[in-house]
Amino acid sequence: xxxxxxxxxxxxxxxxxxxxxxxxxxxxxxxxxxxxxxxxxxxxxxxxxxxxxxxxxxxxxxxxxxxxxxxxxxxxxxxxxxxxxxxxxxxxxxxxxxxxxxxxxxxxxxxxxxxxxxxxxxxxxxxxxxxxxxxxxxxxxxxxxxxxxxxxxxxxxxxxxxxxxxxxxxxxxxxxxxxxxxxxxxxxxxxxxxxxxxxxxxxxxxxxxxxxxxxxxxxxxxxxxxxxxxxxxxxxxxxxxxxxxxxxxxxxxxxxxxxxxxxxxxxxxxxxxxxxxxxxxxxxxxxxxxxxxxxxxxxxxxxxxxxxxxxxxxxxxxxxxxxxxxxxxxxxxxxxxxxxxxxxxxxxxxxxxxxxxxxxxxxxxxxxxxxxxxxxxxxxxxxxxxxxxxxxxxxxxxxxxxxxxxxxxxxxxxxxxxxxxxxxxxxxxxxxxxxxxxxxxxxxxxxxxxxxxxxxxxxxxxxxxxxxxxxxxxxxxxxxxxxxxxxxxxxxxxxxxxxxxxxxxxxxxxxxxxxxxxxxxxxxxxxxxxxxxxxxxxxxxxxxxxxxxxxxxxxxxxxxxxxxxxxxxxxxxxxxxxxxxxxxxxxxxxxxxxxxxxxxxxxxxxxxxxxxxxxxxxxxxxxxxxxxxxxxxxxxxxxxxxxxxxxxxxxxxxxxxxxxxxxxxxxxxxxxxxxxxxxxxxxxxxxxxxxxxxxxxxxxxxxxx
Numbered sequence: 001x002x003x004x005x006x007x008x009x010x011x012x013x014x015x016x017x018x019x020x021x022x023x024x025x026x027x028x029x030x031x032x033x034x035x036x037x038x039x040x041x042x043x044x045x046x047x048x049x050x051x052x053x054x055x056x057x058x059x060x061x062x063x064x065x066x067x068x069x070x071x072x073x074x075x076x077x078x079x080x081x082x083x084x085x086x087x088x089x090x091x092x093x094x095x096x097x098x099x100x101x102x103x104x105x106x107x108x109x110x111x112x113x114x115x116x117x118x119x120x121x122x123x124x125x126x127x128x129x130x131x132x133x134x135x136x137x138x139x140x141x142x143x144x145x146x147x148x149x150x151x152x153x154x155x156x157x158x159x160x161x162x163x164x165x166x167x168x169x170x171x172x173x174x175x176x177x178x179x180x181x182x183x184x185x186x187x188x189x190x191x192x193x194x195x196x197x198x199x200x201x202x203x204x205x206x207x208x209x210x211x212x213x214x215x216x217x218x219x220x221x222x223x224x225x226x227x228x229x230x231x232x233x234x235x236x237x238x239x240x241x242x243x244x245x246x247x248x249x250x251x252x253x254x255x256x257x258x259x260x261x262x263x264x265x266x267x268x269x270x271x272x273x274x275x276x277x278x279x280x281x282x283x284x285x286x287x288x289x290x291x292x293x294x295x296x297x298x299x300x301x302x303x304x305x306x307x308x309x310x311x312x313x314x315x316x317x318x319x320x321x322x323x324x325x326x327x328x329x330x331x332x333x334x335x336x337x338x339x340x341x342x343x344x345x346x347x348x349x350x351x352x353x354x355x356x357x358x359x360x361x362x363x364x365x366x367x368x369x370x371x372x373x374x375x376x377x378x379x380x381x382x383x384x385x386x387x388x389x390x391x392x393x394x395x396x397x398x399x400x401x402x403x404x405x406x407x408x409x410x411x412x413x414x415x416x417x418x419x420x421x422x423x424x425x426x427x428x429x430x431x432x433x434x435x436x437x438x439x440x441x442x443x444x445x446x447x448x449x450x451x452x453x454x455x456x457x458x459x460x461x462x463x464x465x466x467x468x469x470x471x472x473x474x475x476x477x478x479x480x481x482x483x484x485x486x487x488x489x490x491x492x493x494x495x496x497x498x499x500x501x502x503x504x505x506x507x508x509x510x511x512x513x514x515x516x517x518x519x520x521x522x523x524x525x526x527x528x529x530x531x532x533x534x535x536x537x538x539x540x541x542x543x544x545x546x547x548x549x550x551x552x553x554x555x556x557x558x559x560x561x562x563x564x565x566x567x568x569x570x571x572x573x574x575x576x577x578x579x580x581x582x583x584x585x586x587x588x589x590x591x592x593x594x595x596x597x598x599x600x601x602x603x604x605x606x607x608x609x610x611x612x613x614x615x616x617x618x619x620x621x622x623x624x625x626x627x628x629x630x631x632x633x634x635x636x637x638x639x640x641x642x643x644x645x646x647x648x649x650x651x652x653x654x655x656x657x658x659x660x661x662x663x664x665x666x667x668x669x670x671x672x673x674x675x676x677x678x679x680x681x682x683x684x685x686x687x688x689x690x691x692x693x694x695x696x697x698x699x700x701x702x703x704x705x
Contacts (some may be wrong), residue, residue, distance in 0.1 A: 002147065003146060003147045003148060003149065003150065004149045004150070004187070004190040004191060005130055005131050005149075005150055005191065006059060006130050006150055006151075006190075006191050006192070006193065006194045007023035007025070007026060007029070007059075007130075007191045007192065008025070008058075008130045009023055009024055009025050009056065010022070010023055010056065010057050010058075010059065010060070010074075010192075011023070011024055011054060011055070011056055011057075012053075012054065012055045012056070012057055012074065012098070013048060013051035013053075013054055014051050014052055014053045014054075014055075014098070015036075015051035015052055016036065016052070016102050017035065017036055018033050018034060018035050018036055018048075018051075019033070019034045019036065019072060019098060019100075020032070020033050020044070020048040020051065021033075021034075021060065021192060022047055022048070023191065026191070027047070029188065029191065030043040030044060030045050030046075030188040031043065031044040031045075031046065031047055031048045032044075032189065032192050033048060034063070034072060034100070036100045036101070036102060037069070037070075037100045037101045037102070038100075039063070039065075039070045039100050039167070041167060041168065041171045041189075043186060043188045043189065057074040057075055057076055057096070058074075058075040058076070058077065058078040058090070058092075059074070059075045059078075059128065059194040060072065060073075060074055060075070060168070060192055060193075060194060061073040061074060061075055061092075061095060061121075061161050061164065061194070061196065062161045062163070062164025062165045062166075062167075062168070063164055063165075063166075063167045063168065064117070064164045064567075064568070065573075065574070066110055066113045066114070066567075066574045067107060067109055067110050067113070067574045067575065068101070068104075068105050068107055068110045069099050069100055069101045069104065069105075069110070070099075070100045071097045071098060071099055071100070071114075072097075072098040072100070073095055073096070073097055073098075073117075073121075073164060074095065074096050074098060075092050075094075075095055075128075075194075076093075076094040076095055076096040077092075077093040077094035078090040078091065078092055078093060078128075079091050079093050081127070081201060081203065082201075082203030082204075083203065084129070084132055084203055084214075084216060084252075085132070085252065085255060085283070085285075085436075085443075086255075087129050087130075087131045087132035088129065088130070088131075089127060089128075089129050089132070089134065089201060089203065090127065090128055090129065091125070091126065091127050091201070092121070092124075092126035092127070092128070092196065094122075095118075095121045095122075097114065097117075097118070108583055108585070109574070109583055109584045109585060112584070112585050113567060113574060116560055116563055116564040116567060117564060117567055117568060119560075119564060120561070120564035120565065120568055121568075124198055124518075125198065125199060125200060125201075125514055125518070126160065126196050126197070126198055127196070127197050127199070127201045128194055128195065128196045128197065130150075130194075131150075133150060133153045133154055133155075133195070134158075134195075134197040134201070134218065134220075135154040135155040135157075135158035135159050135195055135197050135220060136153060136154065136155045136158075137246070137248050137287065137289050137432075138248070138250060138285050138287045138432055138434060138445075139287065139289065139432040139434075139450065139451055140155065140333075141153075141445075142432075142434055142444075142445050142447050146443050146444055149187075149190040149193070150190075150193075150194075150195060151165070151169070151190070151193040151194070151195050154195040155220070157220075157222045157223065157224060157244075157246075158197055158198075158199070158220040158221070158222060158223070158246070159195045159196075159197075159223070160195075160196050160197055160198040160221070160223050161194075161195070161196045162195075162223060163223075163568070163569055163570035164568065164570075165193055165195075166570075168189055168192060168193050169193065171186055171189055172185070172186050172187070172189040172190065172193065173185065174186070197220055198220075198221045198223070198226075198518070199218065199219040199220045199221045199245070199514070199515075200217065200218065200219040200510070200511045200514040200515065201217075201218055202215075202216065202217045202218075202507045202510060202511070203215075203216050204216075204503060204507065206499075206500055206503055207497075207499075207500070208482060208487060208488075208494060208497050208500045209487060209488065209492075209496075209497055211253075211487050213251050213252060213253050214250075214251065214252040214255060215250075215251055215500075215503065215504070215507070216248075216249070216250040216251070216252065217247070217248075217249055217250075217507050217508065217511055218247070218248045218250070219245050219246070219247045219248075219511055219514065219515060220245065220246045220247075220248075221243075221244075221245050221515075221518060222240070222244040222245070222246075223569050224238070224240035224244070225240040225241060225242050225244070226242075226565050226569055227242065227562050227565050227566075228519065228520075228521070228554070228558040228561050228562045228565070229461060229519050229520040229521070229550070229554050229558065230301050230302075230303050230309055230554050230558065231558060231559070231562040231652075231653055231658060231661075232294075232562070233294055233299055233300050233301060234294050234295060234296070234297055234298050234299045234300065234314075234319075235294065235295075235296040235297060235298065235319060235322045235323060235326060236322065237321075237322050238322070238325060239296075239322050239323070239324070239325025239326035239328070239329065240326070241293040241294045241295075241296050241326060242293070242294040242462075243292070243293060243294055243461070243462045243463075243515075243519050244291070244292070244293035244294070245291065245292050245293070245462075245515055246289060246290075246291050247289070247290050247291070247292070247470060247474075247511065248287050248288070248289045249287065249288045249290075249474045249477070249478065250285060250286065250287040250288075251285075251286050251287075251478070251481060251482075252283065252284070252285050252286075253282075253283070253284040253286075253485070254281045254282060254283050254284060255283045282435045282436065283435065283436040284433070284434070284435050284436075284485075285432070285433070285434045285435075285436075285445065286431060286432065286433050286434075286481045286485075287431065287432045287451075288431045288432070288451065288473075288474065288477040288478075288481075289334070289432075289451060289454060290454060290455050290456075290457065290470050290473060290474070291330070291334070291454055291455075291456045291457075292456065292457050292458060292462040292466050292470070293456060293458060293462060294458065294462060295341075295343070295352050295355065295356045295458055296319070296322070296323045296326050296327075296356075296359065297313065297315065297316050297319045297323070297352075297355045297356065297359055298313070298314040298315035298316075298318060298319045298322075299311070299312060299313045299314060299352060299355065300312045300314060300658065300660045302647070302660055302661065302664045303554065303555050303646070303647070303650040304646040304647050304650070304664070305555055305642070305643060305646025305647075305649060305650065306646065307551060308348065310664075311348050311349075311351060311352070312660060313351050313352065313355045314660065316355050316358050316359055316362075317362070319359065320359070320362055320363070323359055323363065324363070324393070327363065327393060327396060328392070330454070330456065331392055331393075331395050331396075334451075334453065334454035335395070335429075335451075335452045335453045335454065336395045336396075336397065336429070336452065336453035336454075337395065337396050337397065337453065337454055337456050338397045338399060338422065338425050338429075338453060338454070338455045338456065339356075339360070339396060339397065339398045339399065339456050339458075340399050340401060340418070340422070340455055340456065340457040340458070340469065341353060341356055341357075341398065341399070341400045341401070341458060341459075342401055342403040342457065342458065342459040342465040342466065342469065343356075343458075343459055343460055344402070344404055344405075345377065345378075345379050345382075345400070345402050345405070349460055352460065353400065356398075357382070357384065357398065357400070360384045360396060360398045361384065363393040363396060364384065364385075364386045364393060364394055364396065365386060365388070365390040365391060365393070365394055367384050367385070367386065367387070368384070368385050368386070368387045369382070369383065369384055370382070370383045370385075371383075377402040377405035377406065379400070379402055380401070380402050380405075380406060380417070381399065381400060381401060381402075381421055382398075382399075382400035383397075383398060383399050383400070383421075384397075384398035385397055385398075397425065399418075399421060399422065401417075401418045401421070401469075403415065403418075403459070403465045403468075403469075404465075412468075412529050412534065412535045415468060415469065415472060416472070418469060418472070419472060419473070419476055422455065422473075425453070425455070426455075426473070426476060426477065426480075428452070428453070429451060429452050429453035429454070429455075430449055430450065430451050430452055431449065431451050431477055431480070431481060432447075432449060432450060432451045433447070433448045433449035433481075434446065434447050434448065435448060455473055457469050457470055457473075461516075461519065461520060462519075463512070463515065463516045463519060463520060463524055463525070464512070464516070464524050464525040464526045465526075467508070467511070467512035467515070467516075467524050467526070467527070467530060468526055468529060468530060470508075471505075471508040471509075471512075471530050474504075474508065475493075475494060475495065475504065478494045478504075479492075479493045479494045479495075482494060505530055505531045505532065505533065506531055508530050509524070509527040509530040509531040512524035512527050512530055513527065520550050520553070520554065521549070521550060521553035521554065521557065521558065521561070522546045522549045522550050522553065523546060524546075525543040525546055525547070526539070526543065527539070528540075528542065555649075555650050555651065556650075556651045557651065558651070559650070559651035559652045559653045559654065560651065560653075562653040562655075562656075563653050563654055563655045563656075566653070566655050566656045567655065571656060572655040572656050584654060584655070585654055589648060590672070590682050592678055592681060592682055593645075593648055593672060593678075593682075596638050596641055596642060597638070597642060597649065599634060599638045600634075600635055600638035600639055600642065603631040603632070603634045603635035603638065604631075604635055606627070606628075606631045607628060607631050607632060607635065610624060610627075610628050610631075637677075641675070641678075644671075645668045645671060645672060646668075647664045647665055647667070647668040648665065648668050648669065648672070652665070
């Protein structure tokens with residue numbers, strides 16, 4: 001039985017009473033109808049023609065409800081990026097919002113919601129396929145039913161548009177969608193449900209030592225606890241960690257259709273090993289999976305406009321239950337977990353390292369510790385291993401590596417020391433190796449080898465140091481794959497092929513940039529090492545530029561980005577109560593507090609003009625000097641005030657403001673009331689009272705899965 005795949009061509013008929021979606025290439029398929037303005041979903045046998053407008057879309061991304069209206073989000077434009085085992089892969093380039101109300105009612109919050117969502121979708125790296133499950137690794141694909149509809153096979157963690165597909169999935173399951181009536185199971189909806197992945201995708205046709213192959217790198221970002229760098233840290237009560245990504249490195253042999261862009265995608269003949277000139281030759285898939293994720297304790301970094309935020313470790317013992325949920329899932333999905341921790345052992349990061357190690361000690365039944373030192377650091381490695389396996393958490397293996405100390409002074413080759421420490425684990429864990437079964441129309445694979453464990457790497461952000469280590473592990477495993485296949489002799493490495501090594505380095509550096517931009521707002525640091533194998537001074541200057549850009553974005557632009565993630569992923573549901581009366585995005589800081597940056601800017605502008613403007617020889621100077629002195633005093637005082645009370649000038653998320661941000665904001669506001677200049681002035685005005693409603697900084701905003 002062939003699987004039900006999403007329609008690759010959908011026409012939209014819009015009228016004042018409905019939107020009708022149908023596939024011109026499947027004339028016998030039912031038409032999906034979404035009634036306006038109610039949002040009720042139904043299937044209509046045959047075509048439902050007519051309407052005011054007809055357009056063609058690449059797919060339905062989902063349906064989202066805001067304060068005043070529901071919107072159908074469609075994929076207006078998609079770009080092919082390559083083939084994977086004959087299946088065309090697409091990147092979302094443009095989306096369109098179709099309102100259910102014929103006459104839209106404008107509301108400031110509604111307009112802001114739409115602006116946030118459109119900005120997020122425009123900047124997000126979203127990928128999909130009509131015939132291949134991008135959300136699931138090759139190893140997991142070999143364990144699930146390939147005849148199930150594509151959306152049912154998708155990995156829930158990486159099914160990025162799962163929340164906004166809820167109405168269609170509920171209707172499919174007999175829940176009646178957004179309407180009031182249940183219609184039973186509706187399999188006719190399956191082709192309209194298209195899973196989309198957020199992350200990175202590169203498909204390259206290349207060769208190693210004259211052997212043609214397809215090199216693929218996929219990074220999947222989890223939709224749970226997704227967000228921005230300083231507004232999403234650590235773990236939540238459900239066991240989800242921030243910035244969790246699964247990276248799968250794959251090589252495909254004897255597959256002429258992968259990598260190409262031409263032709264029709266998804267034909268079953270591409271899945272059975274009978275491709276082009278490869279009749280009788282096995283299509284082999286070898287893949288290796290790694291993960292990254294934030295340190296699984298309750299911790300946060302509070303922005304204060306200082307370059308280095310204020311670090312808070314908010315709970316280790318209280319996070320044990322959440323950590324157990326997290327590692328329960330990791331062990332179930334991946335087997336043994338080798339936890340590589342790269343944070344610094346000194347300075348501000350030391351508290352995070354110690355909290356992580358305390359957590360692992362509490363999870364292991366009888367931990368055995370070991371420490372190795374060298375001339376660079378007193379703690380080059382720190383390992384935590386179970387003495388005996390008594391329960392499932394004894395499948396956790398903790399390895400600390402003092403990355404910065406070992407590699408300081410541009411000695412990046414010393415990162416290879418970590419490979420020596422992990423060598424036995426890497427040999428034991430293996431990799432996935434599958435071969436297409438000839439004649440199997442469903443695309444099943446014969447599994448010849450399983451990956452039995454995973455390396456989970458983290459640093460503070462799970463970005464720059466993590467990227468370097470993951471690319472090293474990927475290269476080591478790739479060499480092992482090719483050696484096992486007989487394509488490399490013992491002692492040879494994939495690095496020996498200069499052309500492939502150049503490709504390998506740049507693909508991994510591109511991966512680092514995509515993951516980093518999604519989380520921190522800029523490309524990754526240290527990518528000069530990933531791309532060239534050496535650390536350069538030009539790369540260090542580029543890192544300086546990226547660090548400054550990160551500082552600006554993390555303090556002044558990430559709040560709206562976090563709000564957009566929360567809206568799209570359903571962790572914040574816009575309220576329909578008190579529409580128009582309580583504006584969500586209004587700045588409720590005291591007016592004087594709001595005005596101080598403008599006073600600073602005006603003072604600096606006047607000083608600049610006074611210094612660089614030519615004066616007449618007989619002009620009176622002393623009034624200008626007095627004014628300049630006043631401006632200097634005003635600028636110095638304003639600058640000191642902003643720097644001292646920086647929390648008040650951070651652009652915080654306004655939908656799901658973290659509790660630690662609320663606390664920090666209130667503390668800063670309390671300090672303002674004690675300010676010798678502003679305290680008494682603010683106290684005399686209602687807009688400045690300390691008991692003024694903080695609006696978006698109230699705790700207790702409802703989070704809904």
